[in-house]
Amino acid sequence: MGGRGRAYTIVALCLALLAAGVVAGVEWARRWEGSVTLLGNWTGGDEDRFRREVLEPFEREHRIRVVYQGSSAESQVLAADVEAGTPPDVVVMPGPGELAAYAGQGRLEPLDGLFDPDHYDPMWAPEVAGAVHWVPVKADLKSMVWHPGALPEAEVARIARDPGEWCLALESGATSGWPGTDWVEDVLLQQAGWETYQKWATGRLPWTDGAVRKAWTTWGALVGAGDRQRVQRALLANYADPWGGSDPACVKERLEHQASFVRSGAHWMAVRGRYAHAKAVIPGARRDATAWEVAGDLAAMLRDTPGARALIRHLADPGTAQLGFTANRAVPTATYDADPMTGRVDATLRARGTMRCWDASDAMPPAMRDAFHQAALRFLAAPDELPQRLAVLEEMRARHRDAAWLPTVCGNG
Missing domain, CATH: 3.40.190.10 (Periplasmic binding protein-like II)
Structure with a gap:
């Protein structure tokens, strides 16, 4: 064999050994413990x-x-x-x-x-x-009302009285309705205080209690419950991006009650979104204390x-x-x-x-949570049926009285 042939053979052998080493290294890396x-x-x-x-x-x-x-x-x-x-x-x-x-x-x-x-x-x-x-x-973090950065917070409270200013989107697959339950929870927390909220979220306060009923009706008035066209749009709009797509559910609305995850969404980034605490826009909210849903x-x-x-x-x-x-x-x-x-x-x-x-529906037993989600969807479409909705929820609470309710849902430690 000539010198050039030997050289080719040596190079080929080296490449083969190198390839074998790489394969062995990959196989070694895949040897999980x-x-x-x-x-x-x-x-x-x-x-x-x-x-x-x-x-x-x-x-x-x-x-x-x-x-x-x-x-x-x-x-x-x-x-x-x-x-x-x-x-x-x-x-x-x-x-x-x-x-x-x-x-x-x-x-x-x-x-x-x-x-x-x-x-x-x-x-x-x-x-x-x-x-x-x-x-x-x-x-x-929840208990947040998002608005364009150029909108003064005092103006936020004023326009919040107009249902047409609220972006509302409740579709979320198997968990549709939770943006509505977030609203009811937050209104109760801000109006009645954390002690009442905790009693309710841990199964120790009836759904038919006056404070709970007031939270539902306050939410309904704020977002225009019963407005057929508006409700239909809200029920079909996906919570993740109601501003996007070829036929967005929200276009001119300037307010959205949603958690901190929306801060990086395209819409709120574009308008340099800021947030106000929900108590600034909720009628009857307590001003002597600040509590946040999480x-x-x-x-x-x-x-x-x-x-x-x-x-x-x-x-x-x-x-x-x-x-x-x-x-x-x-x-x-x-x-x-x-x-x-x-x-x-x-x-x-x-x-x-x-x-x-804690977000109350997330803290409730699963059956109670699911019924709450459904009630929010039904109430938005037919607010006059609230007494029936609350009676069903109260029956569910009584049926699951011995379920694994959390002992507490609030804290400041």
């Missing part, structure tokens, strides 16, 4: 970000593969999996009501030693069924495995990437100091001395 199944409600772009910023770093560090399933029908998927005896190791759910039900059935594992409870206001991670069973991984995504463990425990620790770790706002006081405040509005929302969610109350 364990796996963990995770169910959540993040899909699409939210799922992509969750995988990229939260799950992939966990996999690299722990060599534990995360098998993630995202579903907009998470409640139904989880119920079916639990019934079949194949629950996920870990679940991330919006709100504590459904998790409290599973904890009461002995389906959730205690999270003792997996995170520091002192990093949270106790209302975020309370003791239920003898232990703490969930930890917040994301938080959102919401959050909570991680719980259904199977106590090494992978599940490691994942819970990771999700609660203040060094883990944040998907939005957080309730974890150990996360540096600098994370949210990019602009004054972001810092203001963060301070409201985490500051001591600020009264925060």
Whole structure:
């Protein structure tokens, strides 16, 4: 063989060895030391970000593969999996009501030693069924009325009396109606105060109580309940982006009662949206105290495995990437100091001395929550039938009197 042939042979051999090394390296990288199944409600772009910023770093560090399933029908998927005896190791759910039900059935594992409870206001991670069973991984602020940045706050209160100024969108698939229940809850919180709100949200105040009835009628008057054309548009409009698409539900409206997640939406970015506290626009709101509704995504463990425990620790770790706002006081405040509005929302969610109350429907037993959602849709279309709606809800409360209602939903610790 000539010198040139030998050279080609040596080069080919080196390339083959290099390729073999790369393949071996890839195969070695795929040798997981364990796996963990995770169910959540993040899909699409939210799922992509969750995988990229939260799950992939966990996999690299722990060599534990995360098998993630995202579903907009998470409640139904989880119920079916639990019934079949194949629950996920870990679940991330919006709100504590459904998790409290599973904890009461002995389906959730205690999270003792997996995170520091002192990093949270106790209302975020309370003791239920003898232990703490969930930890917040994301938080959102509610009790917010969004308006164009150029609109003075005094003008916001004035135009709020005109139903035509409110953008209203209640469609949300299996959970349609929740933007309406948010309204009723917030009106009750601002008019009656957090003590009355807490009694109602924990099943100790009848739906037929005068304060609850007043909250419904106040909401109806503000947004034009019974206006057929307006209601039809609101019932079909998706809450995620009522301003977008070829036939937007909201066009000229200047106000929207919605949580902090909308701040990054195209519409509110374009008009440099700002927010006022809901009590500024709610007739009869108490001026002597300020309370905020909050919401959050909570991680719980259904199977106590090494992978599940490691994942819970990771999700609660203040060094883990944040998907939005957080309730974890150990996360540096600098994370949210990019602009004054972001810092203001963060301070409201985490500051001591600020009264925060869980979104009531998220905190109620699932059957009560679902009935509340449906009642909001029906009331908007037929406000004259409110007595019947409240009677049905009160019957549901009585039927589920022994369900796993939370002991408290408010706190300022």
